[in-house]
């Protein structure tokens with residue numbers, strides 16, 4: 001389990017980006033996690049709770065967006081979604097497929113407050 | 125205000141991994157990352173592989189462990205350069221640790237670099253080290269249903285070694301079911317039954333690895 005390391009990576013990148021804008025707070029951090037990684041959501045939230053106090057992201061919401069496994073068939077070019085098991089082209093039945101999505105570990109966006117933009121509690 | 129970042133969380137690890145890979149390719153070093161549970165036979169497999177391939181390739185080893193250097197000592201006892209990385213509690217190796225270990229080796233004198241990752245079936249799979257292939261070892265006593273519990277590592281491996289094959293008679297290991305689940309997770313992955321400490325099956329594995337190394341070299345010179 002390396003969610004602590006993952007979350008500290010998320011926080012470093014988010015706080016850096018927020019600080020560059022002179023943000024006063026981070027309201028939300030949105031990440032994309034592939035369903036074929038070993039990341040456990042609860043462990044992410046737990047680590048987030050533990051690591052955010054005292055940072056710009058204190059009180060922020062962590063939004064985890066799941067990206068399903070998706071592969072492209074090498075034989076016929078069909079692209080299709082799948083789980084961990086039985087990755088088989090839905091077009092031609094081939095097993096020779098290249099994964100195009102499902103292993104993401106990505107910070108998508110952050111929502112911040114700027115000094116001259118008080119927090120409305122709403123994200124436009 | 126919303127800011128788009130679209131940035132890998134493991135950005136730093138991935139950049140260093142890419143640098144490692146470029147360095148390995150520049151020097152024609154093939155890098156193998158070996159993954160398995162504690163005690164599955166990683167060090168034994170490395171020793172068997174050294175025995176099978178040392179006439180053909182100059183081999184070096186990076187040993188990742190939470191603590192101690194006993195595995196590196198075992199490798200060095202066979203006259204093969206080895207560096208120990210102690211992760212100090214971390215459950216996996218990262219690409220910057222590999223870089224520091226490589227700096228302690230003579231990269232110009234290596235054809236095959238084998239990395240023994242920390243004994244763990246979960247965490248190492250999400251971390252690119254700059255290797256050319258991840259290979260997974262499962263030992264018979266761990267049971268044929270392991271792939272159901274740790275699907276990711278079986279899905280990502282380029283080869284699966286079924287080690288301690290000599291213990292088959294004392295465990296209820298259903299090899300047919302094992303092969304079937306592995307195929308469902310990774311349709312084209314080869315499975316090599318092996319007894320690393322007794323030498324059985326080592327040749328087939330070593331030939332696969334040699335072919336993989338040669339394919340990498342051919343791709344590099346194209």
Ligand SMILES: Nc1nc2c(ncn2[C@@H]2O[C@H](COP(=O)(O)OP(=O)(O)OP(=O)(O)O)[C@@H](O)[C@H]2O)c(=O)[nH]1
Pocket residue numbers: 160161162163164165166167168169195243287288289290291318319320321322
């Ligand atoms: N019977 C049998 N025993 C084996 C075989 N391979 C390894 N062992 C034994 O299994 C034990 C662990 O082997 P290692 O090679 O040290 O395993 P490892 O995965 O490197 O272990 P850690 O580094 O501690 O995680 C040793 O006692 C080996 O002698 C095998 O093919 N057959």
Ligand SMILES: [Mg+2]
Pocket residue numbers: 166167168195240
């Ligand atoms: Mg070992």
Ligand SMILES: [Zn+2]
Pocket residue numbers: 073074075076077078089090091092093094
């Ligand atoms: Zn197809």
